[in-house]
Amino acid sequence: xxxxTLAELAQGLERGDYSSTELTQAYLQRINMLDSQxxxxxxxxxxQALAQAKAADEARAAGNSGALCGLPxxxxxxxxxxxxxxxxxxxxxxxxxxxxxxxxxxRLKNAGTVTLGKLNMDEFAMGSSNESSFYGPARNPWNxxxxxxxxxxxxxxxxxxxxxxxxxxxxxxxSIRQPAALCGITGLKPTYGRVSRYGMIAFASSLDxxxxxxxxxxxCGMILNAMxxxxxxxxTSAERDMEDYTAELNKPLAGLxxxxxxEYFSAALDxxxxxxxxxxxxxxxxxxxxxxxxxxxxxxxxxxxxxIIAPAEASSNLSRFDGVRYGYRCDNPVDLEDLYKxxxxxxxxxxxxxxxxxxxxxxxxxxxxxxxxxxxxxRRMIQQDFVAVLNDVDVIMGPTTPHxxxxxxxxxxxxxxxxxEDIFTLSLNLAGLPGISVPCGQTNGLPVGLQIIGSYFAExxxxxxxxxxxxxxxxxxxxxxxVEV
Amino acid sequence: MSLDRSDVEQIAHLARLQIDAADxxxxxxxxxxxxxxxxxxxATNTEGVEPLAHPLDAVQRLRADEVTETNQREALQxxxxxxxxxxxLVPKVIE
Numbered sequence: 001x002x003x004x005t006l007a008e009l010a011q012g013l014e015r016g017d018y019s020s021t022e023l024t025q026a027y028l029q030r031i032n033m034l035d036s037q038x039x040x041x042x043x044x045x046x047x048q049a050l051a052q053a054k055a056a057d058e059a060r061a062a063g064n065s066g067a068l069c070g071l072p073x074x075x076x077x078x079x080x081x082x083x084x085x086x087x088x089x090x091x092x093x094x095x096x097x098x099x100x101x102x103x104x105x106x107r108l109k110n111a112g113t114v115t116l117g118k119l120n121m122d123e124f125a126m127g128s129s130n131e132s133s134f135y136g137p138a139r140n141p142w143n144x145x146x147x148x149x150x151x152x153x154x155x156x157x158x159x160x161x162x163x164x165x166x167x168x169x170x171x172x173x174x175s176i177r178q179p180a181a182l183c184g185i186t187g188l189k190p191t192y193g194r195v196s197r198y199g200m201i202a203f204a205s206s207l208d209x210x211x212x213x214x215x216x217x218x219x220c221g222m223i224l225n226a227m228x229x230x231x232x233x234x235x236t237s238a239e240r241d242m243e244d245y246t247a248e249l250n251k252p253l254a255g256l257x258x259x260x261x262x263e264y265f266s267a268a269l270d271x272x273x274x275x276x277x278x279x280x281x282x283x284x285x286x287x288x289x290x291x292x293x294x295x296x297x298x299x300x301x302x303x304x305x306x307x308i309i310a311p312a313e314a315s316s317n318l319s320r321f322d323g324v325r326y327g328y329r330c331d332n333p334v335d336l337e338d339l340y341k342x343x344x345x346x347x348x349x350x351x352x353x354x355x356x357x358x359x360x361x362x363x364x365x366x367x368x369x370x371x372x373x374x375x376x377x378x379r380r381m382i383q384q385d386f387v388a389v390l391n392d393v394d395v396i397m398g399p400t401t402p403h404x405x406x407x408x409x410x411x412x413x414x415x416x417x418x419x420x421e422d423i424f425t426l427s428l429n430l431a432g433l434p435g436i437s438v439p440c441g442q443t444n445g446l447p448v449g450l451q452i453i454g455s456y457f458a459e460x461x462x463x464x465x466x467x468x469x470x471x472x473x474x475x476x477x478x479x480x481x482x483v484e485v
Numbered sequence: 486m487s488l489d490r491s492d493v494e495q496i497a498h499l500a501r502l503q504i505d506a507a508d509x510x511x512x513x514x515x516x517x518x519x520x521x522x523x524x525x526x527x528a529t530n531t532e533g534v535e536p537l538a539h540p541l542d543a544v545q546r547l548r549a550d551e552v553t554e555t556n557q558r559e560a561l562q563x564x565x566x567x568x569x570x571x572x573x574l575v576p577k578v579i580e
Contacts, residue, residue, distance in 0.1 A: 099560045192540045206539060235546055236539065304523040315500060322501075324573050329566035333576050337501070345503025353502055354512065357493070358519055360500040374526050376536030381529075383537055416518050432540020456541065 002030060002162040003477075003485040006071055006219035009165055013060065013070050020060070020070030024053035024114050027072050031116065031163050040138045040148075040158035042077045043085050044117040052114040059112060068226055069112030074164040076155050077118040078125060079105050079210070080199040088201045089133040090123045092321050092328045092347035102199025103234070104168060104210055104227045111226040116164050120154025123349045124318065125175055125203045127151050128421050131412050132351040139408070140183060141480040142446050146405035149179030155213045156183035161483050166214035166223055170200055172207045173306055174400075174425025177437035180213055181400035181449020184439045184478060186466060187213040188220045191457050192432035193238035195224075196231035204313035205236070207306075207429040216476055217438065217466035221245035224459060240457065248460045249467040254288030256465065259393035263299040264424060270403045272443025277399045280440035280450045283472055284397075284465075294389045294396065298382050302427035305382065307419055308362050308375035309430070314352075315359025321347065354415065383431040390455045395465060398424055400437040400449035424451060436462045439475040447478070487517050 004012070012018055018026075028046050035041050049072070056070035075081060078088045080098035082105075087093045101109065109115070120138040122130055130138045130153025138154040140146040141161040148157040152169030156179035159167055169176040171189035180187025188211045195210045202208060212223035224245045231237045260281065265274060281291055323329040323343025330346055333339035348356070362371035389396060401421055411418040428435045433453055440450035450469075454462045470476050479485060488496075493513045497504045504512060558571055567574035 096564055099557070099564060193543070232548070236543060238541070239546075298529075301526060301529060304526045307519060308523050308526075319501075323566060324575055326564040326566075335576050336578050339576055340501040341498075341503040344501055345505075348502070353497075353500075353504070354515055354519075356500045356502060357496045357512065357516060361488075361496050361516070361520075362523075364496070364499060370527070371523065373536055374529075374531060375523075376538060377531035377534040378526055378529060380534050380537035381531070383540065414518075415515050416522050419519075419522065430537075430540075 001026065003479060004165065005215050006165045006222055007216070009071055010067060020053040020056040020114060021050065023070065024049050024072050027116055027164060034161065035163060037144060038139050038141055038157045038161050039136055040120055040154040040161065040163060041074070041117045042087055042089065042120050042135050042154070045084055045115055048084065049114050049116050052109070056112045056114060066111055067222055068108070070114065072114045072116050072164060073108065073166045073168070073223070074116045074119050074158060075105060075168045076121050076152050076170055078121060078170060078201040079168060080201070081105050081115065081118065084118065086118065086201070087134070088124050089121045089135055090348065090352070091134045094134065094328065096327055100199060103196035103231045105199065108226050119158055119167055122151035122153065123352050124201065125151040125170055125172055126314070126351050126355055128174070128178055128418050129411065130154065131408065132349055134349060137408060140405045141483055142184065142405065145407055146446065147182070147408055149182035149405065151175040152213065153179045156180050156185055156187070159183070159185045159213055159215065160480060162479065162485055166212060166219055168210060169213045170208060170210045171429065172203045173310060173429050174422045176211050176213060177400050177425050177435055177449065177451060178422065180437040182405040182447065184447030184475070185213060185215060186217050186220055186436065186438055186476060187211065188224065188436045188459065188462065189428065189434060190224065190228065190459050191238070191434045193236050194457065194459065195227050196234040196237050198231055198233035202317040204310040205317060206313060207310060216470055217436065217463045218246065218249055221249060221463045243460060245460055245463055248464045251464050252288065253284065253465060253468050256284070256289035256395070257393040258284060258289050258291045259294035259389050259396045260291060261296040261299065261396060261398055262293050263296050264398035268402055269399060270443065273399050273402065273404060273448050276441025276443060276448040277450055280469070281397060283469065287468055287472060292393065294393060296385045296389060298378065298385055299423065299427060301378050302382055302430055303419060303423060305375040305378040306426040306430060307358070308371045309379065311355040311359035312362045312372050313359070315356045315363065318352070318356055351415065379430045382427050386431045386433055395461070396453040398451055400424060400451040404443055404446035404448060428453060432456065434459050434462055436466050438466045438469060439478065441475060442478070488513055488520070
């Protein structure tokens with residue numbers, strides 16, 4: 001049963017094969033039995049889940065059930081959940097019981113979903129390996145010596161191990177797409193502003209975007225239907241009409257124009273990853289697409305620009321953690337400055353402190369023009385490259401990551417080598433564009449992800465393309481050895 | 486340019502972060518490697534390029550100046566480290 005997709009489980013509920021309560025109990029039992037291997041959950045919310053399942057069963061009996069009614073999901077632990085610890089995987093918020101729900105949490109709750117718990121991640125979403133979590137790293141179900149990616153590593157690991165049929169994630173520089181690629185699942189980063197940021201613990205506000213992670217594109221569309229939409233509580237929420245993200249899944253791909261950026265297939269790309277991505281592109285040609293080489297000349301500059309903009313915004317956002325209003329407070333502060341400095345010094349982990357310092361430096365007097373302003377100019381150049389290419393082709397395809405999953409500890413002592421893993425994903429956040437990672441093969445027994453990049457608000461098209469690929473291939477159905485379903 | 490120990494101490498002070506003296510060298514090393522990474526930007530000519538702050542160049546949305554929130558002081562202060570009579574407690578700042 002645990003190999004079923006969200007869409008298949010929805011049919012089972014509809015037919016009455018099982019109730020939401022039975023489904024929820026089964027997943028809770030599975031998490032309790034197996035998650036010690038993966039450390040993908042920070043908090044399991046058994047009591048609330050069973051109450052939500054009971055309510056969903058009652059709603060269904062009364063004839064009030066929507067597409068997601070009674071389906072279990074889990075949230076990345078940076079989405080505020082009322083009455084439940086929301087830690088952002090930081091000691092700073094280890095004691096934080098959120099007094100309110102994030103907009104996406106309340107929307108998914110209103111749609112009838114059951115929340116199994118809160119998922120592991122890099123501390124404050126800062127990382128590409130899940131190793132910066134205060135609760136220890138989540139592990140990759142394909143090889144538990146390997147990282148699941150990050151920052152939404154717990155979300156990806158939990159879906160890959162079939163501990164939840166779907167999860168929410170957030171993506172500031174690749175944090176949905178990279179772990180989805182490394183764990184062999186599907187993950188969508190929507191256009192900036194499509195999904196509300198309200199109640200999502202902020203990292204870099206001009207880059208942060210929430211999105212769905214699941215086995216299939218169809219499942220991602222079902223969840224996005226509930227997550228997306230204008231929210232007056234988010235000052236950068238896009239004021240656009242809602243759409244049904246599952247409506248165009250079955251459109252044929254004949255005539256689709258795909259661009260392959262030559263910069264994405266450089267020598268730095270792992271040969272096994274390159275081969276699988278090329279095979280995937282060939283599959284699209286069989287489905288009627290045409291392929292041409294394109295150029296995104298400023299691709300390499302996305303790393304330096306991102307690693308100024310994101311830390312700068314983070315240093316500003318994380319100034320709210322002051323040991324006064326909520327979160328960790330140091331013992332026996334002698335004065336206010338000591339309270340601030342020790343609460344922050346003791347409450348934040350190494351990578352978070354590092355990024356706060358990079359940001360504080362980049363924004364300090366005398367350096368603003370050389371760093372922040374320069375990075376924002378490069379950001380526009382990167383965006384203009386994308387816009388020009390997307391005027392010529394329908395979508396851009398390439399690898400989601402330059403390598404498959406790496407070993408725990410392999411890159412944790414060298415932050416710059418870790419940052420390089422984000423080369424193909426960061427640029428979309430800088431430009432605000434949507435992207436989806438789809439399992440497209442394996443190399444040395446580890447999954448490879450194909451990234452599909454579309455124009456602004458082209459989520460339906462991306463889901464359509466990914467779904468058609470998943471109708472023709474079965475990479476998304478592969479289950480890690482050792483994961484019993 | 487390269488940051489030394491005193492630069493790192495000054496940045497940590499600006500960011501109100503207590504850093505153990507024993508850790509300053511490792512922060513200084515990693516900050517220097519990050520700064521040499523980001524310095525790749527300096528070789529790019531960006532003259533005349535308008536900085537991009539919002540991907541869709543949106544401007545701040547305004548709303549009517551009306552009360553929309555109800556008072557939730559107790560719920561919001563329930564997670565505070567120290568409160569008294571509805572106020573947040575901090576160490577004495579005025580002698």
